[in-house]
Amino acid sequence: MGNKLRKVFLGLFTMAATVLQAQKNDLGAWYMYFGNNKISKKLNFHNEIQYRNFDAIGDLEQLLIRTGIGYDLTENNNNVLVGYGFILSRPYVNGEKTENTEHRIFQQYITKQKFGRFNIQHRYRLEERFLEDDFRMRFRYYVNLNIPINNKEMVPKTLYASVYNEIFLHLDSPVFDRNRVYGALGYVINKNMRIEAGYMNQIQENKNRGQIQIGFYNNIPFTKD
Template sequence: MKRLLLLTGLLVLTLDVYSQSLVNNEVGGWLMFFNRTRFHEKWSLHTEIQDRFYDISAKEEQLLIRGGLNYHLNQKTWLTAGYGYIESYPPEDVVADKVVEHRIWQQVMHFHAIGRVAIEHRGRLEQRFVGDRYRDRIRYRLMATIPFNNRVMQPKTVFGAVYNELFLHQFESSPYDRNRFYTALGYQFTTATNLQAGYMAQNFAGKTKGYMQLGLTSNLYLLGK
């Protein structure tokens, strides 16, 4: 209970800070699906689909489809390379065509624990072909997940999650791109499936916008027992 109160307090404090600069007090939405299919002791496939909206009225902002191949160095460190297809749509009051982005990406993930808190470090490089423009970007995300009603993550576990992710442009005079802060509550249905509902505040171009998020993760393990 103390941990739940601490997470709730952090959420309230963060929302208060970010809400001071929210764009038109407008809150968007993200629907997300993630899958990791383990087909070899060292290899797995990553797939995800994200549908993003400008506001609750469901004016579509962006569609993202991303896939990758994971190499598991060990239980704590994974390497990934993949491709993403992104369609970005203009706001309702802007007359413009959608922008298509083709994205090549590489990342490293490292996992460890501090007590019962699971810590995840994720570093990612992106080569982005956005319309007729090319850009390089680097990202770093620090994430913490804590189970509330069990000592470890297992079926029937209620958990909290929080992360911060920084985006920087490479080889540009103004490297800062954006920052995302996210906090959520989730439920682990099985060892392979969980659902998270949370809030993300994204700072971009000097302004901050909030997004309600709903994410389903459902993994497959094809190696047998």
């Protein structure tokens, strides 16, 4: 079964690469690393890097680095976190490549629920965005569902399906910023690591843009507790 799952996931990555090569003018690609590492029984260290491209690789759209310290209000759940993000963006304006930076402070609350095979996560995030020539505040609500396929639980060597929706709302006008819908297949490598590959569609300013996403998740604790 292990070899079959590896072949399935290798095929998924090959398919994603093929789609990007064939439709690089229509699809972007996001390569993402997420770390959520226990510092103590209650505290965790969040760290992530996202390398976002207009095409498969090489035409940088955005580099995002985010970190923070969180605290579990209950055992391994109901996490409150305060963090900082640095964002380097290189958008096209009138056909010309430009560059700008953003510093971001954020506060968030994550709660998890489990119903049979269904693993649900809700995230509520408030952001204070220090742009080069502006300051904005934004609220984000994210809901994610992971469903194991070949096992009843998200144990090592489990293939799983993942979907999420996230809406972004400004605290001033215009209120609606964007919405993201995502679907993927993932593989649990071991109890602290998993990997996903999928597709995300983003609606922003009445425009749709698709992104292939490949994400690696690392939960190796820094403590033995």
